[in-house]
Amino acid sequence: MSITDLIYLSQKSLRSNILRSILTSLGIIIGVSSVITMISIGSGARIEVEQQIERFGSNNLIVRSQSSSNRGVSMGANSVNTLTLKDMEALKEELPAIKAIAPRVSLSTQIVANGNNWLATVTGTTNDYFDLGNWKFENGRRFEEEELNSGSRVAIIGKTVQKNLFDTDSPIDEVIRINKVPFTVIGLLDAKGGTAWADLDDTVIVPLKTAKQRLVAKKFPGDQIRSMTINVRSSDLLFKTEKDVDTVMRKLHKISANGNPDFVIRNYAQFLNARQESSRVMSILLATVAGISLIVGGIGIMNIMLVTVTERTKEIGVCMSVGAKKRDILLQFLIESLMISLIGGLIGIALGLGVIFGVSEYFKWKMSLDYMSIVLSFVFSSSIGIIFGFYPARKAANLNPIDALRYE
Amino acid sequence: MININSLSKEYIMGDNRLLALDNIDLSINEGDFVSIMGSSGSGKSTLMNIIGCLDVPSSGEYHFRDNNVSTLNSNKLAELRNKDIGFVFQNFNLLPRLNAQENVVLPLLYSGKNLKERNQLAIEALESVGLKDRVHHRPNQLSGGQQQRVSIARAIAGSPKLILADEPTGALDSKTGLEIMKILNDLNAKGITIVLVTHEDDIANYGSRIIKMKDGRILEDKRNVNN
Numbered sequence: 342m343s344i345t346d347l348i349y350l351s352q353k354s355l356r357s358n359i360l361r362s363i364l365t366s367l368g369i370i371i372g373v374s375s376v377i378t379m380i381s382i383g384s385g386a387r388i389e390v391e392q393q394i395e396r397f398g399s400n401n402l403i404v405r406s407q408s409s410s411n412r413g414v415s416m417g418a419n420s421v422n423t424l425t426l427k428d429m430e431a432l433k434e435e436l437p438a439i440k441a442i443a444p445r446v447s448l449s450t451q452i453v454a455n456g457n458n459w460l461a462t463v464t465g466t467t468n469d470y471f472d473l474g475n476w477k478f479e480n481g482r483r484f485e486e487e488e489l490n491s492g493s494r495v496a497i498i499g500k501t502v503q504k505n506l507f508d509t510d511s512p513i514d515e516v517i518r519i520n521k522v523p524f525t526v527i528g529l530l531d532a533k534g535g536t537a538w539a540d541l542d543d544t545v546i547v548p549l550k551t552a553k554q555r556l557v558a559k560k561f562p563g564d565q566i567r568s569m570t571i572n573v574r575s576s577d578l579l580f581k582t583e584k585d586v587d588t589v590m591r592k593l594h595k596i597s598a599n600g601n602p603d604f605v606i607r608n609y610a611q612f613l614n615a616r617q618e619s620s621r622v623m624s625i626l627l628a629t630v631a632g633i634s635l636i637v638g639g640i641g642i643m644n645i646m647l648v649t650v651t652e653r654t655k656e657i658g659v660c661m662s663v664g665a666k667k668r669d670i671l672l673q674f675l676i677e678s679l680m681i682s683l684i685g686g687l688i689g690i691a692l693g694l695g696v697i698f699g700v701s702e703y704f705k706w707k708m709s710l711d712y713m714s715i716v717l718s719f720v721f722s723s724s725i726g727i728i729f730g731f732y733p734a735r736k737a738a739n740l741n742p743i744d745a746l747r748y749e
Numbered sequence: 750m751i752n753i754n755s756l757s758k759e760y761i762m763g764d765n766r767l768l769a770l771d772n773i774d775l776s777i778n779e780g781d782f783v784s785i786m787g788s789s790g791s792g793k794s795t796l797m798n799i800i801g802c803l804d805v806p807s808s809g810e811y812h813f814r815d816n817n818v819s820t821l822n823s824n825k826l827a828e829l830r831n832k833d834i835g836f837v838f839q840n841f842n843l844l845p846r847l848n849a850q851e852n853v854v855l856p857l858l859y860s861g862k863n864l865k866e867r868n869q870l871a872i873e874a875l876e877s878v879g880l881k882d883r884v885h886h887r888p889n890q891l892s893g894g895q896q897q898r899v900s901i902a903r904a905i906a907g908s909p910k911l912i913l914a915d916e917p918t919g920a921l922d923s924k925t926g927l928e929i930m931k932i933l934n935d936l937n938a939k940g941i942t943i944v945l946v947t948h949e950d951d952i953a954n955y956g957s958r959i960i961k962m963k964d965g966r967i968l969e970d971k972r973n974v975n976n
Contacts, residue, residue: 342858342859342861343861346858350858353846353847354846357846655842656844658842659842659843659844660844660855660859661803661827661830662801662803662830662836662842663830663831663836663855663856663859663903664827664828664830664831664832664856664859664860664907665827665859666823666824666827666828666859667823667824667827668824669859742803742804743798743803743804746803746838746842
């Protein structure tokens with residue numbers, strides 16, 4: 342008897358009891374959709390983490406000024422700049438785990454060029470900023486040493502600024518006015534895209550010295566800076582270095598170990614870890630649901646197949662009397678349970694896809710559809726069908742033709 | 750074609766041993782039409798099941814054509830039933846989900862005939878029992894007589910040498926029963942050996958040889974002078 346004949350006979354009997362077949366596959370449906378969702382959440386989180394690293398660079402710590410409360414009155418986030426270039430030099434000297442530090446001053450201001458107006462964040466920094474932040478150039482170049490040292494009026498702009506000031510035209514060698522000071526554009530950065538909270542491409546970058554002299558002289562007097570990005574040599578050293586930076590900074594700023602610091606250290610890895618951890622917990626939860634419902638679904642299939650075998654005992658006898666071998670009967674019932682579980686698998690895949698798209702739309706949670714998960718679901722559901730269908734099928738095949746024929 | 754030597758069949762039910770067939774000797778020639786009669790419990794159905802290779806004897810020998818049936822495994826028995834034997838049951842035993850043609854095709858499925866050939870054979874078999882226009886009807890859309898004709902079509906579709914009919918008219922009114930017997934008679938005329946189990950004299954009379962059984966033994970075995 343060929344497989345197509347077996348499938349034909351099986352679908353006949355499944356269709357004669359369509360509601361039962363679908364209810365039977367419910368466990369598989371839930372199990373498979375959990376498997377798909379689980380894998381998507383996992384790979385979505387992985388991709389998101391990879392993207393974040395791509396955007397913000399890896400192994401970075403960000404140290405930022407923080408207004409310490411002054412006699413119980415908070416001075417507001419921007420009111421005090423407690424970090425200085427001296428702090429930066431001291432950190433570099435004291436901590437060999439630090440590979441590079443990019444200082445940063447910033448202001449939000451009006452940029453004018455080409456008759457257009459645009460409000461952007463202007464950053465004053467050094468060339469390290471590009472390496473640490475994973476910035477790539479679409480066009481043009483970095484600052485030259487001489488430009489950094491002399492405080493040249495040169496600027497590198499992001500895609501959003503280009504779009505708003507120059508549309509699609511090349512901005513290179515054009516003059517833009519930042520706070521009425523003319524700057525020559527020497528570079529255009531590659532687009533990074535937006536995050537949930539900021540457009541990373543809405544940026545203008547000028548040499549630190551230029552910024553301090555011409556743009557933020559009042560806001561950042563002397564060698565004050567807004568923040569610094571510290572790049573650590575390896576990810577193993579990241580958390581230890583975070584502590585060391587804290588210790589060194591407290592010493593520099595004369596703050597006791599349990600005193601209120603006037604700086605804050607952001608470890609981006611912390612966020613990524615939390616993100617990975619939460620998706621891991623979610624995945625474990627779903628894996629448990631998937632495992633339990635696949636097993637329960639399998640037992641459900643076994644149960645219903647045992648009922649089916651009993652119901653169709655006489656029919657099995659008839660088939661045997663016209664020449665069905667044990668193998669034919671075994672295969673027919675196995676294919677029936679396989680079909681139930683595969684139908685369940687298909688519905689489960691559809692449901693899982695629905696959940697994935699629903700969740701990623703609604704919660705803006707990155708989920709990535711992994712095609713392996715669909716293959717895996719098919720493997721899961723078909724093996725469940727075969728494993729749990731085998732016992733009933735063997736029971737059917739081992740019936741004695743006479744007893745089966747006489748069964749009422 | 751059929752040679753049975755000192756064959757016994759014993760059933761063990763709990764502590765009781767039931768001797769359903771007690772040392773039977775019987776031979777049936779190719780082309781014969783044998784009626785086996787007897788009251789219920791006489792062993793006639795057991796004998797027919799063994800002849801039909803559905804059951805195996807407890808002791809003794811059974812040769813069907815060139816096969817020593819007592820020594821065959823379940824696969825070989827299934828093959829014999831499939832190729833050489835057709836069954837007609839009292840309550841038709843058609844599969845309710847399949848239409849007439851699909852029911853007739855069933856034995857051909859197991860013998861591995863291809864789609865075209867088996868559909869052709871099924872249609873021919875249904876035509877020969879006069880059901881050409883009922884091919885796509887399900888059993889519950891057919892009368893008892895029509896259902897029994899479908900089951901005869903199923904029995905002959907694989908061109909068997911032997912047809913075993915177990916009370917084929919038992920569930921039918923007498924007029925329809927006679928139609929069924931006429932079909933069996935025609936098949937016998939074409940050379941198919943028929944073994945019929947019944948407890949009705951007028952049905953048994955279609956046979957050319959009548960065997961009467963009681964308590965697992967053959968009571969009487971004679972040629973039918975009326976036929």
